[in-house]
Amino acid sequence: MGSLDEGHLCVEIEDGMKLGFEKEPETIAIEDAVKVLLLGLGEDVNREGLMKTPLRVAKALREGTRGYKQKAKDIVQGALFPEVGLHDGVGHAGGVGGLVIVRDLDLFSYCESCLLPFQLKCHVGYVPSGQRVVGLSKLSRVADVFAKRLQDPQRLADEICSALQHGIKPAGVAVILECLHIRFPSVESVLLDSKHQGWVKVLVSSCSGVFGNENADAWVDFLGLLKFRGVTMEKILTRDSIKQSWCPSHSSSMNKIPSELVAANPEMVAAVSSILRSLGEDPLRKELAETPGHFVRWLMNFENTKLDMKLNGFTCGITNLLKSNGEVGSCSNEHMHSELNLSFWSQCEHHLLPFYGVVHIGYFCPIGFNHIGKSLLQSIVHFYGFKLQVQERLTRQIAETVSSILGGDIMVVVEANHTCMISRGIEKFGSNTATIAVLGRFATEPAARAMFLQNIPDSTTTTSQTS
Amino acid sequence: MGSLDEGHLCVEIEDGMKLGFEKEPETIAIEDAVKVLLLGLGEDVNREGLMKTPLRVAKALREGTRGYKQKAKDIVQGALFPEVGLHDGVGHAGGVGGLVIVRDLDLFSYCESCLLPFQLKCHVGYVPSGQRVVGLSKLSRVADVFAKRLQDPQRLADEICSALQHGIKPAGVAVILECLHIRFPSVESVLLDSKHQGWVKVLVSSCSGVFGNENADAWVDFLGLLKFRGVTMEKILTRDSIKQSWCPSHSSSMNKIPSELVAANPEMVAAVSSILRSLGEDPLRKELAETPGHFVRWLMNFENTKLDMKLNGFTCGITNLLKSNGEVGSCSNEHMHSELNLSFWSQCEHHLLPFYGVVHIGYFCPIGFNHIGKSLLQSIVHFYGFKLQVQERLTRQIAETVSSILGGDIMVVVEANHTCMISRGIEKFGSNTATIAVLGRFATEPAARAMFLQNIPDSTTTTSQTS
Known part of the structure; x- marks a missing residue:
């Protein structure tokens, strides 16, 4: 030594x-x-x-x-x-x-x-x-x-x-x-x-x-x-x-x-x-x-302008889909729906390094209503992922967009591994981050949040790079 | 940043x-x-x-x-x-x-x-x-x-x-x-x-x-x-x-x-x-x-003189025990015996920091012979552990001592976590070390080594500090 x-x-x-x-x-x-x-x-x-x-x-x-x-x-x-x-x-x-x-x-x-x-x-x-x-x-x-x-x-x-x-x-x-x-x-x-x-x-x-x-x-x-x-x-x-x-x-x-x-x-x-x-x-x-x-x-992949163009056509598509499925959020007889483990990739704007992981989205859905397709939510996640981002903003943007489609009661949890936590001085290999955004009922009802968090599977196996 | x-x-x-x-x-x-x-x-x-x-x-x-x-x-x-x-x-x-x-x-x-x-x-x-x-x-x-x-x-x-x-x-x-x-x-x-x-x-x-x-x-x-x-x-x-x-x-x-x-x-x-x-x-x-x-x-605990004194009484005890159990290693009709997961603590002499883990000992034992007790092997392990040590020497000393009691065919594997790999500059939290000593038949017969290594349980759960 x-x-x-x-x-x-x-x-x-x-x-x-x-x-x-x-x-x-x-x-x-x-x-x-x-x-x-x-x-x-x-x-x-x-x-x-x-x-x-x-x-x-x-x-x-x-x-x-x-x-x-x-x-x-x-x-x-x-x-x-x-x-x-x-x-x-x-x-x-x-x-x-x-x-x-x-x-x-x-x-x-x-x-x-x-x-x-x-x-x-x-x-x-x-x-x-x-x-x-x-x-x-x-x-x-x-x-x-x-x-x-x-x-x-x-x-x-x-x-x-x-x-x-x-x-x-x-x-x-x-x-x-x-x-x-x-x-x-x-x-x-x-x-x-x-x-x-x-x-x-x-x-x-x-x-x-x-x-x-x-x-x-x-x-x-x-x-x-x-x-x-x-x-x-x-x-x-x-x-x-x-x-x-x-x-x-x-x-x-x-x-x-x-x-x-x-x-x-x-x-x-x-x-x-x-x-x-x-x-x-x-x-x-x-x-x-x-x-x-x-x-x-x-x-x-993380070009700014290119992605803005894409959003326009994309939200149109969502709106049309919803119209054909009927009005959202008008029914008081609702149950919570969770869409878990939607994968995402993004680029940390502070270090130009990838961060990636999974997004979990919870929302209330009228009983009998055909809930929104997983592929559509996955597209929204990718849309906001493929930018220079920070995880806090990504979480908020996904929540706001899903809310504009499905109405106001939305919870989004993003679990991510940041390459910048590994490939720089601090070298924290096992660490990972989680961010939460809550809207409407999820913001005011701790029980609703707890119910959704219960559904989230073990992130130590799903988001860890080395497992 | x-x-x-x-x-x-x-x-x-x-x-x-x-x-x-x-x-x-x-x-x-x-x-x-x-x-x-x-x-x-x-x-x-x-x-x-x-x-x-x-x-x-x-x-x-x-x-x-x-x-x-x-x-x-x-x-x-x-x-x-x-x-x-x-x-x-x-x-x-x-x-x-x-x-x-x-x-x-x-x-x-x-x-x-x-x-x-x-x-x-x-x-x-x-x-x-x-x-x-x-x-x-x-x-x-x-x-x-x-x-x-x-x-x-x-x-x-x-x-x-x-x-x-x-x-x-x-x-x-x-x-x-x-x-x-x-x-x-x-x-x-x-x-x-x-x-x-x-x-x-x-x-x-x-x-x-x-x-x-x-x-x-x-x-x-x-x-x-x-x-x-x-x-x-x-x-x-x-x-x-x-x-x-x-x-x-x-x-x-x-x-x-x-x-x-x-x-x-x-x-x-x-x-x-x-x-x-x-x-x-x-x-x-x-x-x-x-x-x-x-x-x-x-x-x-790691005092040098004190431990040397102890060894004398201790090996006497072993010799007496063996005499009462009969001659060792004289029978050609033998099977391999493994004593696994004997715990040890030691002090790294390069850094005055603890290292600790488990020792696995394999030996050939005549059929019908009452094999050596686990507590005796554990005592030998502790005896060599409680010193200023390096893992390579610890492994050799355990092998030589067990060999002097049981005859020449001994294999020792030491799996350890070194505090000095964590609490200094390199900070390798998940790392661990293994050392092997082989005597007699274990040195010449790869099949004997492989058989013994097969018996060793998953060290990622037994020696990891954080599991």
Whole structure:
């Protein structure tokens, strides 16, 4: 445990660094690029919610890719401890041959194909040799050095493995990563297809020394201790298959989005290239060639103007539907109806990072009345999701819109995971947020609220990214 | 999201700060005090595993109590965003009255009664007013400012609540903390009583404004969204009951430990008082008066000499027992026996912080032979646990000792949670470690290892602190 490993006294130091950091040319260049992106989305860069967004994005990206400036060797050095093992021929333990595993390290990285953060659980094992063991926290810190770069899962696993092999010089190293990438729902695809849920999950591995190949005995021990995490050799992707199956920006549903969209926004694509350069990357590196286009495609889902146009046709449709179903809210003989777990995706306007989760809507419905279709409510949710948003506003807007259709007694609960709570300094992996909006009877009757809240299923399984 | 909130560029900064930090008088004073504690434990402060321990402890403690130097107000300022709400009389949402909750924030703090870190899950809710909402990450950062001090759960909840009420000026704030404190097993008590497992868990709350009292409607909504976390009003402790039921240093089993132990080590008690002063605390503050004594009591469980003495009588006992049961390992007609989930507590010699978990022991046993009792294996585990240790050595020592009793075919798996992986810079809350030692047939036969590993139950529920 060297002296560079604790993040110590950051707060005091940041204070002193604040001006210097903000004036660095890389920070300013990223800020300028983010302003171009916001303008491309039809946003007013001077509105209060967005004013500090360029600086926030610049800070998050520079912090999130700080691994380029770190060396794994510096971390391991000074954290190797002599530890006697068993005599040769007797067995394996301690400093010789006894497997050491650290499991369930929560990390995040940035996808080099689309520039979005992805979350990962890292399991690392090594077999000591030469009577040397390494401080356990160093396995996590070395993994983090390589996670804090633009990555793909297989290269990340390989780089962690290689750095530990060179730093510790053990009999062997094994690394397994469970990586979770947010899907790329687009406005078009989700309105047509409600199946666009969940995340892309891949399992990759890398190894050296005694872990030599996947049939090595050491692997059996390692996997035996990961069995309850659902990690098996069969589920680990081969090096060939990972490229196609990982980042959703490569998938066919994304390719349906016209490439004219990208061609029509050359200044946005150039801005993302500029960001890559400011992070110390080479935008011409093969794996990064299409990244600016992918990122702009993703962003354009949250374009401002485009979505306003859509609303007009859309509410017309709702009104017509309601007319054919009869008057709403006129009957005193009502019961509460709940529409639960409507999925949503949105983009946090403070950090330009995704937040996503589920929306629950409760309303009172006259008995005998054909209650409003789930797909219609889902459309309203997507409509307000696909914008630069904050969760509080999203909740209110959904409530107001549903109220304008169904009458005044509405309750909306939004449960969300915010990427900005993970892929920035605070790194609160398990946290999630809930917001509530209540109108009419739900505002005045606690019993009505309680009844609706009773219906909401366990969010620890439905909204958690890692479950 | 102000500019001080990201922990940005810490690595580069630490590099430059390294010498300065190590030379600060507070750091040096804590290092000196830790050397006194190590000497009091009968340790050689110059052996390689301990050489950097004083500096590591000083860094961890200063970093872990950095909240004394932070102001919650600085964090919230600049992160308040205008957000329109619903019109008065219509309902509650957005910037007016709509409840906002952040759940499952993992934090750690230091117990002011015993100086050990404790883990907590924080749930925070507030009701916006004046059309202002706060950036979600700020709720976590404000909670962290107060967690990074010497605390007790109720005061921590109160301070978080009060700081948010003053910083955001909302209609009300509610805070619920689920706190987990490691128990205080002592050498004496665990050898007599194997029930000393698990942690002390308490649930505390604090509130202001519309959350006014526990019958307030706003509480119903908040608790409705926490129901799947097992949080109910009935389980929340009252202010009076928390003091007695929290830190195990107050419990009757601790009081069994002779206070002469503390009286006999005045220089250790003085060293802990000196540490409190170096952290900026007043050792004469009422709540801290007994803390040095409690901490020394805890530490003395891991005294070196004392335990060596005990081993002698103890192995004699084992040898006698075996003689009465007949010769071991002579029969070729054997089956594998597993003793699973033997609990252990130990103290990491690199950080002077607890690590704890379970030990699984596999061995071959002649058919018809009365296999060795679980309580004897548990005693061996405790014997090697109650030392300044590293997990790799603990695993090897248990394997070697069991082997000397039962013959050569032994497999030991240790699954542990390390407090030092949580209560320092890397803050990997969910992580845990596993180590393996194999002797004889287990070293040469992968099938034997696999058979034993099959028997090990799901560690994600047995060793996780938070499950």
